[in-house]
Amino acid sequence: MGRKMAVRVIRVLPDPVLRQKAKKVNKIDKSVQRLVDDMIETMRAASGVGLAAPQIGVPLRVAVIEVPGNEVIVLVNPEIVKRKGERLLQEAV
DSSP states (O other), X not given: OOOOOOOOOOOOTTOGGGGSOOBOOOOOOHHHHHHHHHHHHHHXXXXXXXXXXXXXXXXXXXXXXXXXXXXXXXXXXXXXXXXXXXXXXOOOO
């Protein structure tokens, strides 16, 4: 019998976990898969389109993004390799 996914609490500023440097994931194991499953469930429950692990209190470099068609992209240890210009965005609350 599979584990039921959990909706976790989304942290907001000034929660200190949001200011911590997230740690690199060294191994993708069952605990990381459980985290990803919970992140997807939490993101959908909040009607969001993306969620990073620190937003649910886990200081790991993991993010999930939902694109049209209910396809979910999971990012583990993402890095920005090139950046050009500026873009001003407003985050959903």
